[in-house]
Amino acid sequence: xxxxxxxxxxxxxxxxxxxxxxxxxxxxxxxxxxxxxxxxxxxxxxxxxxxxxxxxxxxxxxxxxxxxxxxxxxxxxxxxxxxxxxxxxxxxxxxxxxxxxxxxxxxxxxxxxxxxxxxxxxxxxxxxxxxxxxxxxxxxxxxxxxxxxxxxxxxxxxxxxxxxxxxxxxxxxxxxxxxxxxxxxxxxxxxxxxxxxxxxxxxxxxxxxxxxxxxxxxxxxxxxxxxxxxxxxxxxxxxxxxxxxxxxxxxxxxxxxxxxxxxxxxxxxxxxxxxxxxxxxxxxxxxxxxxxxxxxxxxxxxxxxxxxxxxxxxxxxxxxxxxxxxxxxxxxxxxxxxxxxxxxxxxxxxxxxxxxxxxxxxxxxxxxxxxxxxxxxxxxxxxxxxxxxxxxxxxxxxxxxxxxxxxxxxxxxxxxxxxxxxxxxxxxxxxxxxxxxxxxxxxxxxxxxxxxxxxxxxxxxxxxxxxxxxxxxxxxxxxxxxxxxxxxxxxxxxxxxxxxxxxxxxxxxxxxxxxxxxxxxxxxxxxxxxxxxxxxxxxxxxxxxxxxxxxxx
Numbered sequence: 001x002x003x004x005x006x007x008x009x010x011x012x013x014x015x016x017x018x019x020x021x022x023x024x025x026x027x028x029x030x031x032x033x034x035x036x037x038x039x040x041x042x043x044x045x046x047x048x049x050x051x052x053x054x055x056x057x058x059x060x061x062x063x064x065x066x067x068x069x070x071x072x073x074x075x076x077x078x079x080x081x082x083x084x085x086x087x088x089x090x091x092x093x094x095x096x097x098x099x100x101x102x103x104x105x106x107x108x109x110x111x112x113x114x115x116x117x118x119x120x121x122x123x124x125x126x127x128x129x130x131x132x133x134x135x136x137x138x139x140x141x142x143x144x145x146x147x148x149x150x151x152x153x154x155x156x157x158x159x160x161x162x163x164x165x166x167x168x169x170x171x172x173x174x175x176x177x178x179x180x181x182x183x184x185x186x187x188x189x190x191x192x193x194x195x196x197x198x199x200x201x202x203x204x205x206x207x208x209x210x211x212x213x214x215x216x217x218x219x220x221x222x223x224x225x226x227x228x229x230x231x232x233x234x235x236x237x238x239x240x241x242x243x244x245x246x247x248x249x250x251x252x253x254x255x256x257x258x259x260x261x262x263x264x265x266x267x268x269x270x271x272x273x274x275x276x277x278x279x280x281x282x283x284x285x286x287x288x289x290x291x292x293x294x295x296x297x298x299x300x301x302x303x304x305x306x307x308x309x310x311x312x313x314x315x316x317x318x319x320x321x322x323x324x325x326x327x328x329x330x331x332x333x334x335x336x337x338x339x340x341x342x343x344x345x346x347x348x349x350x351x352x353x354x355x356x357x358x359x360x361x362x363x364x365x366x367x368x369x370x371x372x373x374x375x376x377x378x379x380x381x382x383x384x385x386x387x388x389x390x391x392x393x394x395x396x397x398x399x400x401x402x403x404x405x406x407x408x409x410x411x412x413x414x415x416x417x418x419x420x421x422x423x424x425x426x427x428x429x430x431x432x433x434x435x436x437x438x439x440x441x442x443x444x445x446x447x448x449x450x451x452x453x454x455x456x457x458x459x460x461x462x463x464x465x466x467x468x469x470x471x472x473x474x475x476x477x478x479x480x481x482x483x484x485x486x487x488x489x490x491x492x493x494x495x496x497x498x499x500x501x502x503x504x505x506x507x508x509x510x511x512x513x514x515x516x517x518x519x520x521x522x523x524x525x526x527x528x529x530x531x532x533x534x535x536x537x538x539x540x541x542x543x544x545x546x547x548x549x550x551x552x553x
Contacts, residue, residue: 027527031492031503034122035529036281040288041511041522042484045086045131047168048176053078057087057104057165058147067148072106072139075169080140081178084170087112087132089163094123097159099270101220102149103329104165107138108187110329112165113216113290115269116149117283118276119159120529121498128288132167134333136181139167182212182333188312191330196321198328199313204304206342209385210335211301214292215314217250217264217328225325228318229266229417229444230404232369236361239410242320245359246402246417247373249317250328252295254303255310258352260295261377263398263421264316265464266444274448275458277490277505281526285464285484292331296425298392299381302345318357318373337385345383348391352377366412371402390429397422414447432473441465450494457491480515504528 053075060068074080087104089112097119104112111132117124132139149161172178188200204211219225224240231242252260267286270279279287297304304310314328337343356374361367380393399420406413421440426433443463450456463485470478490505506527513520525533 027530027532029504029528031277031280031501031505031529033498034120035124036526036531037124038117038126038281038283038288039524039531039534040283041509041524043511043513043520043522045084045129047086047170048083050083050171050173050176051078052168052170055167055169057106057145057167059164060147060162062100062102062149062151062161062163063153065148065150067146070145072143072145072167074140074142078169078171081172082133082136082169083172083176083179084131085133085136085139086168086170087128087130087165088168089114089128089165090125091116091127092123092125092162093117093119093159095119095121095158097151097157097161099272099276100149100151100161101218101269101327103147103216105146106135107141107143109135109138109185109331110216110292111135113218113292113327113329114149115267115287115290116161117270117288118280120280126288130289133179134181135185136179137183138185139169183336184334186332186334188330188332189309193324193328196319196323196326197313197315198330199311200330201309202304202312202332203307203309204301204332205334205336206305206307207337207340208301208305208334209298209337209343209383209390211297211304212333213252213260213295213297213312214331214333215250215252215262215295215328216290216292216330217262217314217316217326218267218290219248219264219316219326220269223325225319225323226269227272228325229402230413230415232404233359233361236367236369237408238367238369238406242318244318244357245369245371246404247318247357247371247400249373249375249398250293251315251317252297252330253311253313253315254297254300256313257350258377259297259300259350259379260394261352261375261396261398262293262295263400263419263440263442264293265291265442266417266419266462268460268462273446273458273460274456275490275492275505277492277503278458278460278488278507280505280529281531282486282488282507282509282524284460284462284486296392296394297332298383298425299350299379299394300347301343301383302381303347305343305345305383317355317375339386343383343385345381348380348382350377350379365407367406367408369402369404371400371404373400374398385429388430390427393424393426395424395426411450412447413449415444417444418442435471437469437471439467454494455491456494457489459489460487462486478516480518481513483510483512485510508533 191200219228232238268284353376359371376397382391419442446460466482488507492501492503521537
């Protein structure tokens with residue numbers, strides 16, 4: 001079985017940007033007025049060699065906050081049996097512009113959350129590629145399309161953002177089978193955000209046998225929640241405050257009962273940490289394709305299958321009560337029992353550990369804040385399906401540690417942080433017991449220092465790692481390992497015209513993905529906006545076994 005690896009590949013390889021060969025000449029001594037188009041090291045979405053059809057979703061330009069609205073029509077020549085559906089976005093922007101956030105909805109379902117690179121005066125282009133096969137049930141019918149990359153164009157910020165979004169459908173034919181996908185993808189009826197809580201009503205099919213929520217959670221929209229991991233308690237002197245400090249946790253409740261917890265990824269947008277020169281060519285992990293947080297809600301399926309609407313709410317623990325600053329649009333993926341009109345069951349337990357959210361502030365010439373957060377949740381439920389009673393138990397454990405230091409005027413500001421998100425899903429029924437495990441680790445080690453001549457320097461290392469495995473009757477039948485590491489170091493003179501900034505910067509990304517039949521290892525490097533390295537190691541020379549070690553260079 002390779003379903004787990006395929007799912008992880010679809011999630012973690014959701015973006016790949018076009019890249020040419022590395023420059024042969026030595027890089028310039030500093031940034032000029034033009035630099036290489038943005039690139040990332042992630043692999044392309046793998047597709048079969050079968051007939052395909054392409055549908056354009058949007059071909060437009062964003063100059064303000066008016067959404068683009070159109071209509072999607074399924075491709076008649078490719079039928080309704082697809083092995084893969086790939087979303088591709090092509091963008092272009094020139095002049096001066098901030099990084100901007102955007103979304104793409106089809107039939108109300110969010111299929112992409114993205115951000116944009118900051119342009120050079122001469123202009124850049126970029127591409128995003130994402131496997132959206134899991135939304136196939138939505139794509140089999142005519143649907144409204146809505147897309148927005150909110151933007152401002154005026155005499156200062158001159159960059160209009162041009163985008164083209166398409167879907168390519170790869171047919172299932174012969175030995176290339178139709179992809180196994182959810183039977184339905186639902187949104188929450190009447191959903192809205194109020195007081196920092198996103199909530200709506202879910203009426204599930206009465207024969208649901210698996211239910212998964214996916215939440216596109218981003219701290220964004222300006223303000224301190226864009227940098228939530230740097231916030232400090234009200235008692236500490238710092239420009240970004242939150243009552244309890246930096247710990248955040250994205251929670252899902254069903255009818256007021258806690259149903260899921262997860263650690264958000266600390267995404268850094270392309271203007272982040274006061275230094276766009278870090279991100280001009282290689283963005284931070286997930287910046288162009290914000291992966292949703294997933295929650296297995298199957299233990300609650302027995303309650304949700306009663307044909308009535310149920311309140312599903314998403315909130316961010318650690319966000320001060322009533323405060324905005326997070327976006328958490330939610331899709332609900334449902335698998336149905338094809339041989340039963342109704343599946344009944346019940347919730348056996350929903351047991352949360354005592355949450356830990358502690359901070360310690362140390363005053364001085366260099367102020368220090370250490371913080372930690374811990375939480376756990378176990379839910380269990382049963383379903384009486386057409387193939388017998390199945391009991392599902394979901395256990396999730398979160399941990400985070402922060403060490404933040406800064407001086408009085410914040411000309412030195414540094415953070416070391418690490419997040420852990422461990423999850424197991426166990427299913428027991430008439431057949432062999434199945435156990436799926438996931439161990440996720442996110443890391444951030446960054447510092448910004450303003451030195452002589454008002455020169456700002458930022459150093460940053462970020463990590464996005466995941467180990468997953470599926471066991472059946474105690475035997476491992478699938479596994480996958482991801483290790484995406486970014487490193488950057490950039491400096492420039494502040495508050496001077498562009499030609500006097502004398503900006504310098506290097507960046508590096510190494511992306512490794514391994515699993516049964518998959519061994520991918522690619523490294524990119526840049527200097528002063530030029531691509532200096534683009535290296536993919538041959539499979540024979542890469543440690544791609546389940547015990548391969550993460551990049552520690």
